Amino acid sequence: LPRCRSSAAVWGPSNGNRFQAAMKLVSIRLSLSELKLPYSDPNARASPQTCLSTGGGGGGSYHSPASHILEADGMRLLLDCPIDLFALAAFAPVPLAGDAEGLIRAVPRYWAPAAAAAAEAGGVDAVLVSSAMGMLGLPFLTGLPGFAHTKVYGTEVAVRIGKLMMEELVEMHREFVRYYGPDTVETPEWMEGEKLIELISLLQKPVIEDEGKDLTSLMPLYSPANIEECMQKIKTVKYGEEVCFNGILMLKAYSSGLELGNCVWSIKGLRASITYLPSSVFVSAHALDFDYGSLKENDIILFSDLSSLNDMDKDNEKLDEHAMDETDENSSYLCNNDDIKEEIERISFVCSCIIDAIQSGGSVLVPIGRLGVILLLLEHLSELLNSSGMKVPIFMISESAEEIIPYTNALPEWLCKSRQEKLFSGEALFGHVELLKEGKLVMFPHLFSKGLLAAWKEPCIVFCPHWSLRLGPAVHLLRRWHADKRCLLVLEQGIDAELSLKPFMPLSIQVLECAFLSGVKVRKIDPLLGVLKPKFVLLPEDLKSRCPVKERPWSLLYYSRGQTIEVPNIREDFEVHLATNVAFGLQPRQLDGTTAVARLRSKLLVSNGQYMLAAAEKPKNQSKRHLLHWGAVDPDRLLSALQEKGMVCSFAAMMIVLQIVNPLF
Secondary structure (H helix, E strand, C coil): CCCCCCEEEEEECCCHHHHHHHHHHCCCCCCCCEEEEEECCCCCCCCCEEEEECCHHHHHCCCCCEEEEEEECCEEEECCCEEEHHHHEEEECCCCCCCCCCECCCCCEEEEHHHHHHHHHCCCCEEEECHHHHHHHHHHHHHHHCCCCCCCEEEEHHHHHHHHHHHHHHHHHHHHHHHHHCCCCCCCCCCCHHHHHHHHHHHHHCCCCCCCCEEEEECCCHHHHHHHHHHEEEEEEECCCCEHHHHHCEEEECCCCCCCCCCEEEEEEECEEEECCCCCCCCCCEEEEHHHHCCCCCCCCCCCCCHHHHHCCCCCCCCCCCCCCCCCHHHHHHHHHHHHHHHHHHHHHHHHHHHHHCCCCEEEEEEECCCHHHHHHHHHHHHHHHHHCCCEEEEEEEECCHHHHHHHHHHHHHCCCCHHHHCCCCCCCCCCHHHHHHHEEEEEEECCCHHHHHCCCCCCCECCCCHHHHCCHHHHHHHHCCCCCCEEEECCCCCHHHCCCCCCCCCCCEEEEEECCCCCHHHEEEEEEEEHHCCCCEEEEHHHHCCCCCCCEEEEEEECCCCEEECCCCCCCCEEEEEHHHHHHCCECCCCCCEEEEECEEEEEEEEEEEEEEEEECCCCCHCCCCCCCCCCCHHHHHHHHCCCCCCHHHHHHHHHHHHHHHCC
């Protein structure tokens, strides 16, 4: 911490009135809580920010969110620690029927650039998690020695769902281990030579650096013990709950609207207030709406919502195309229902395609990992099936489903207002509740679960995790139905369909690739910034071509993967809060008509993100301290003094003791 360089407090013309008013309050014995003094920190410097990853395929996929390292007030923060599931598609599913088509036939390694970069940096002080997907890479970190004291923060819902997802991933990964055997080699053959070059070409993205020598980002999957160790380091928070990290940074999570438990982070420190803004949705059909109003006036916005870079936003609009001057107009434009109406129409279209496939005699496979999308699909399917009178079994095959699906009906405070109103009217929060009661929706943890064979009937609708179509029931069911042109496969945009479907060729099954709402659209970025009124905005480099030419009240900085940029200091001077007891002890002397000076003895502390001058400890009474003697010892005088005390000893024995006590004697 910075230290005070002077023991005298001086008030000049700028704050003399404040001082005189404070002293007047003291003299008439009114309550004085604190006195604020300007303080300049000689160690103040810019805040570096490094983008570690930009999501699967570089497009900011929901399943592979971006991650960053941010340094603020001497603290190093890791913002999200996901696994990039894009690399998983390079491995052949098991058991593999026929040619591997250039895919790797081995136990998969998982691409975790955020974890690798944080480990290479020597550790981080804290990790802020914005979603369940953003915490899948945490067990790679928390078991390392340098992360023994690292704190992790996330919302209650996101952490619980993330834990279930990690456990499900580990269980499905065991299928590879049972097939190939345990991966005991530190560097497998496929990570060397030409095979590695083929892997890089297959993934169409750099997975190594330093001329092919750095493979730290491809890691063996963690164990259940690593997950438990990881969970012990996590502190869960509610929306709007303020937590203080290390006495310096004040952290708050607010709803992002994208998914249950997803959040944006407000980070308030001594030098600046920072908003970490991952993928967000202003109005949601299931989760609590984006609480952007609580982020107003923060100095810096780290805009990490990269969904606007994917193919879904094809309008190529500029950031300021819908810019408005009035804050109220901006707010009404941001919160209109256009986006959510489009999302509901998209959900309805997917459900109509599912019904068409069922009517033609085919089954439907829906390997989608987004909880909100699954809940909306189930709700609309329930309405369509009831209106058509069709009786079609719906199976949900997932280890985590039996806990997550009922859990969603017990989270009213995390849901949008329309869902909360259903609670007060006595209705079920989601449509899947009725499906479960009527037995139309059945959940099983595994494809080989007891009872599934007895309940199995085709045509049917199956929901299961996607995991890039390499793990779990999606692999086996796709093999069963891939040659049936009556069947339907529903995929979410963000997955490389061509690479993921490669081991299932030739393909006759119908494939519907859907682009669900995943974040802030480009046309709403500038109105959002107009409401938040930041001083600096950090945007991805790919948005530079869409940035406005005309000047804005905020400055724009652009980042790209692997690049470190420094944000200029917002405040060079700070207000130091003077404790009440210190203020009462001041004895100012007037130097001239405008300046007074007073000596004080105090210590500089940092508490709850503020500097505080507290009363210094009184010096201890030196007379009560034990005296310590140092120097050469006269053996004859020492022997005589010991004998006077009644101790019988010889000079030879005493020399041995002295040599033990003082080897230099």
